[in-house]
Amino acid sequence: MLSPLRVLMVEDSEDDALLLIRTLRKNGYEPTAERVQTSEDMTLALLRQPWDIILCDFHLPGFSGIDAIALAKKMNVDIPIIVVSGAIGEEMAMDCIHRGASDYIMKGNLTRLGLAVKRELQEKEMRARQKKDEEALRQSEEKYRTILESIGDGYYEADIDGNFTFFNNALCRIWGYPPEELMGMNNRAYTDEETAQKLYQAHNKVYRTGEPGRLFDYEIIQKNGDRKVIQSSFTLLKDQDGKAIGFRGIVRDITDLKQMDKERQHSLEQLRKSLEATIHAMAVTVEARDPYTAGHQRRVADLAYAIALELHLENNRLSGLRMASTIHDLGKISIPSEILTKPTKLSNIEFEIVKTHAQAGYDILKDIDFPWPIARIVHEHHERMDGSGYPNHLKGEDTLLESKILTVADVVEAMASHRPYRASLGIEPALNEIIKNRGILYDPDIVDVCLRLFREKRFNFKA
Template sequence: MKTCPNCGYQRRPIDDRYGIISAGECPKCRVIYRKMETPAARANDAVSDTTGKIKHESISDRSPSNKIDSAGDSTIETIEIQQDNHKDTEGYRKAYLVADNNRYAGRSAATHHLTGFTTLRQGGQELERINAEFSKHEAATVENEGKFKAIWESVQTGIVITDPENHVIVDVNPAAVRMIGASREEIIGSVYHQYIRPAEVGQCPVADSGDLANRSECLLLTSGGGKRQVIKTAANVTLGGRTHLLENFVDITGRKQAEKSLRKSEERFRLLAENAKDAIWTMDMDFQYSYLSPYVKQILDYTPEEYMAKPLKETMTAASVEICRRVFAEELAIEAKDDKDLLRSRTFEVDHLHRNGKTVPVEIKMTFIRNNAGRAIGILGYTRDITDRKQAEEMLKKSEEKFRFLAEHMNDNIFTMDMNLKTTYVSRSMEKLLGFTPEERMKQGITEQVTPASLKVIEQILSEELEREQTGLADPDRSRKFEVEYYHKNGTAVWVENVISGIRDEQGILTGIHGVSRDITERREAEKALRESFGRLRKALGATVQAMAIAVETRDPYTAGHQRRVADLARTIATEMGLSGNAKDGIRTAAMIHDLGKISVPSEILTKPAKLTDLEFSLIKTHAWSGYDIIKDIDFPWPVARMILEHHERIDGSGYPNGLKGEQLLLESRILAVADVVESMASHRPYRPGLGIEKALEDIEKNRGILYDAEAVDACLDLFRTKSYAFPD
């Protein structure tokens, strides 16, 4: 491009055929520039027969003389050359005259060069026409160059122009720059094989053999050493009169990775399909198999190829063929809807035909294979042999029938409830038990079934069981037994024993209650009679024991009331220690007659007011064994005889009659021992006055854990010192 010294506009030099070598016509201000080989002058259309005034400015490479005042030609009035940055003299149009060697001619030379001005004007008009035509073509060229540049810079395909003789890259577009990862300046001038086809250094298939690559795959190296897969196309182009190689390439690395992943996915699918315990298959929309996994051999004894060659009607029973056609028709009807679920599947059961002629029950699950538009183009499914399941279901059905038969004909009532205590099932025996039919019972709420007191019992039990559930530690197979009163249809109340357990889902979550109800009216009446009889017996036993105690006190009047007071204290200590009611009753009974053996001791020794001799004391010691011998054959509900035998034993083994220690003694015996010592020391004896309760407490406190049981001592001390216990009168 050249710059117009007149207006600053930039443009190309015009063609040599117009006789212009290094100058041209400015399309903006219409000034013509030219360097002449001979002493001649040229002017553009600004020099016309209407102006009569020409202004000359230098375009030479050195400053001209300051002024040429006159050219001496009548056509030219003034020729003025200035050095003031081409400022125009107002009212003058412009023309440039150039002499040999780009030097200004003197005054006479300027006149000489303009003598042919009339001829020049005619030539200028022709030149103006030619320049106008050239400008039109040049504008089109500029537009095309702009389009080419836009494509070159924006296209996503990498383009490289290479000199085939030396394999050097001469140009590269931005897309190729991005792929290679180096700057444009670094790439241009590099050897082609530095980046493309690195294994073929020094070779050029196009230049050497003329084999233009058409969409061939090759390797591209990035500037960072990375490798990318590309598809390359090459073509010969002529630039500057020489043949060059234009190659474009598209990065297919992502596609190759996707293809590799797809192959791996297909391999995994095939591996799964061929090793699955189901026959996996695909069909087209005309029920023609396109794939069938090998497991069909295990199910039907056919190879995949054999089975796929059979028509559908030969692979299953006629009824099953109709099921398949009906299911397929229903699915096609759904396909016609706009709101269909594209991911839906369908499961159904049919009977296939085995090679041996037998039928094999199978479960089929199918779904449609779809194209990118979501249209169904095939079927994907699996076939599962459900022979074992069918046999299990048949066995379960028979088992249920047996269970139902038993449930309907047994005397006990069987029922199920949900977690809101709504009856969900009840056996026919309900009618025999309470007079309601199963249908009537299932319509009743729990408040209509049981008495208010029994409802509280049920609610309490359910609350306790739910708390156990929340701990996560409860036995899921546990059961609970309790007694409640149900309403009979005739208005009476019937006592029933319920045994309940939980109903659980597959995750082990409690979802309901299963129970068995049994009429215990007769049993309760029998228990009531037994309790009454036991009460009478207990009362008689108590009277007998009391009589024995009185008999002892008759022999030893000084100890009158001793056994009764010991019995009260021992029972209170047992209560303080948390023993059961039955254990407390046993201790009280034994304490009431613990000195029964003194009947065998002479009354003179029992009532002697002085200290006993060793012989006399040894006789006294025999009362433990004597009491035991008297009681041992009586069938008390407690170990009374043993407590009588051990009430003088001490936990350190220093007691009598057997010198037993610690855990060898019954707990009841150890309690009785503490109560006996406290009462004896506090009360009057023939050979000494009473020592008082505080002295007795000091003794057991001092010998706590030595002679006496520590827990029994603590309970006794607490009774007297904290709870103000006192012996009864």
């Protein structure tokens, strides 16, 4: 089956044109041909439709093969031109090739025409495929670059030694260097020695394990001397054969975030101090009404805090427990002072009045927006594991761990300290009380920790 072939013939001889068509058919082609003789006709033909090949005579009246080659080049068409002419000499033939012709064939010997056409069509197809691939690559690179420039974060690629080989504009902005200075720069140029060593170790680990690097915060020094805190993550960069050739990473400027966090921490510290001052004022208010128990809340807070440390409570819960312990008897401001300071044993009615202090303390604190459950801890500090406590007869599983810690600390300190109606019972009777009721009234783990503090770690109440 003959292959279709669109042929533009620059030829003044119709007989020669027919000869070329017959030769092409003998070589397996079915030509669709148009013959032109002038520059104007050739221009129109090139504009009218695409052509597979141009067969061009060298000598035409008023229009030479050189002119035809120049016209095709001017119109920027990728069409092979084969000069088919009589004897023009080797020098003239080479001139045609240098000007853009693909080949030269003598009219008197057309045996090479079929092979020449086949070769030129194959090369044209290869050029078209290469052009298509290059355009696809260009579009891919453009898309890649567009994405990199739109993310806002810095992107970089570096060789095995840590020298920049590629980066986006965001990285230049973060580093404060122009691209021409940043290219090839090593991390030792923009970090101190300690940071550079940490970066080396982090990249070396990625190189050895192949695992992506974890988020890594470090400080860089910009060209103008300013310092920036950045957060980086990076992975190994490999070639097509899987060989490690460097690293690629994403960096983010977190300087402002770090500053905001620092300011937030400062605000929290100021708030904590304000809360502590408020709590202290509350504690002083209670002690002013009940001078016989002055220091009781502070000593309970010290013991509760020590127990919580042994139980490995996190710092935030430790702070909440200490503050709740410091004002756990706040509700006593609602109790008549003559009851609080009575030097003899309380009557049943008086004791019931004293028991209201847990609820009263809760009512005072419940609407204050503490970052800890202080009101609840105060409310529950007289509850017991078996539900025999007050005010709500809650059992162990229904109360906070902090409340159970405060319960034990409160009992031990109260029994070991002087009261208006009795002298101090001493620490051993207090410890015997929690031993006797371990798992009944008091949480067993908390009891064990409390005993260890006094008997092994020599905990003492401060005066």
